[in-house]
Amino acid sequence: MSGRVIHANYVDAIALPRVVWLRPNLIGLAFPLMKLLPARFIVRRALEEGELRPGGLIAETTSGTFGLALAMVARLGGHPLTLVSDPAIDAPLKRRLEDLGATVHIVREPGPTGGFQQARLAILERVLAENPGSFCPRQYGNPHNPGSYAPCAEQLAHAAGAIDCLIGTVGSGGSVCGISSYLRLIFPELEVIGVDTHRSVLFGQSDAGSGRLLRGLGNSLMPPNVDHAAFDLVHWVGAAEAFLATRRLHRDHALFMGPTSGAAYLVADGWARENPDRLGAVIFPDEGYRYQDTVYDDAWLEAKGVRLDVLPRGPVEWEHPHDGDDPWAFFRWGRRSYAEVMDRPGASLKLVQA
């Protein structure tokens, strides 16, 4: 946190976000690689609790930034690492993981249900069974994933004092649920807005149909770490809107972040305009380098039908998290459990507004 500190290693040096004003009432938490927090904490706890021996094998299924974070932590800690991924993993990331000493398995065929993620889990179980004593971080169910975000909550509380609203994308349930669980101890009235994407099952949509173009948020399976009762409001943001907002974040604030950051920024910027007297904080989970040939390439965007000169229309309120196709929508979740919301299809929540 302090510029005077010489950190023990690079993971410690970059684990916390840069904290930036985006508007007079909106703070950006720009992480170089957010997943370092859960990767570092989960491995540390596993060593303390005896689930992982010094030098023991770590195995996990991931195609994204958690794998990269885990590879950095495992390398520094002297642990061999096996990662099970799907073809969505890009070649530069795979090379970087392998340079850090990780063994990367690519699953070629999606499972009959649950897509590639289900297929990856099957392979992971085999690797774990074949290597007695190996440890799987299980970021989707391990409570130390949300539990790892206390240093970020500390940083925010110290830097900003009381905040009124936390906005972030939801994928594993780690960051938003973790940070808000700690912040609500000191600010019980904190509003929490989760950002999901279409065809993700997290907040009641189905993953049927074509795959999600926007990666890094949403999920085809329901992670136990998602604490639905933490959320006051849920937004669904489409790929085109998220890509556009990612570029706006770069153009307006020189913040070179990935598309999940764009999705969060779209929602947070709207919230900040509508709530000029309240203070919000928005989570930006990773940087833009992995997306230079996609989101940051105008030709690629054009091929996907995204025009940089067209502003997205404001969000449409859904009465229920049905399989709607409005490109940007929101629903008043009202801090209820998944069952409470989904067992009453069509139930309007207008009363929450009162």
Add this chain to the structure above:
Amino acid sequence: MQPALLLDTRDAAANPAPEAPRAAPCAAPGADGFRVGRGEIHAHHGEIVQGMFYSSDGTVEHGLVTLPCTLFRTGVRFRPLRSGPLTVEPGDRSRAKAAARLTLAALGRTGWGGAIRIESNVPVQWGCGSSTTDVLATIRAVADAFGAVLEPEWVAGLAVAAETASDSLMFGPGRAVLFAQRRGRVLLDLGGPLPAVRVLGFNTEGECGVATLTLPPVPYTAWEIEAYRPILGLLRRAVERQDAALLGRVATASTLIMQRHRPKRHMSELLRLAREAGALGVQVAHSGTVAGFLFAPGAGADAGIERARDGLGRLGVPASWEFSTGPAPHPEDPS
């Protein structure tokens, strides 16, 4: 920051006469000059926060930040004797006697005796640091008898050696510190005093207390240990900005965690009452029975304090008292 002297309590038990550190100023009036020494100190009203905190080397330590209270004070007179017994009045204050012996040895007066007389209005076993005030006022009185003024970090080492756990009262109200009470060292200097507040205090157990020094350590969960990070972050903000409202939030958060381990009577009613009365927060003695509603400084809180007082009466809390923290006078080192 590192204290001038670290005393491990186990070592101290085996060898209760630590060497005088070079840093300790021992400016006696004459070669054997001495006088009747006086020491005085205010107590505290429990804590703003008490829990587990990461120290700079990554280990986790028990730590606390106390709420200074000018209602309660302890004064000690010490009449030294070159040879002869060391006596304490009242006779049951054995920790003060141990502290006097450690201080004499540390000042190079091994073998000296004398008479310690303690006068205190600090309630015993309420979690207001009565034992620590006995010990600290005694250390100050013994040092004063030889014209010595001791650094707070050094006093902390002696105090922990004398009573196994110590509060951070030696630093005075002008300097809030996160203090490792079982190790007698400062984990974090908050860089200034706590923001000023008005406090409506009471005892949740009527007139009763608890034997605070024999309480087992609280078995904090992994989540709770992490949760003290944002609490500490907010406390640093509260001190830097002198923001009483944030201090109230810090106190309530720590109170809520402690309620899971050492529940206080009527807590949900007390929290509701505090909210209704416009209090900024609720603090407790985490190892004791006093609690306090924190209000903003100034007359603006008068109505809220009155409302809270009435509410306490309805809950059957027999007595309450009021004090303010902040730039209030506090006894300085007796030099």
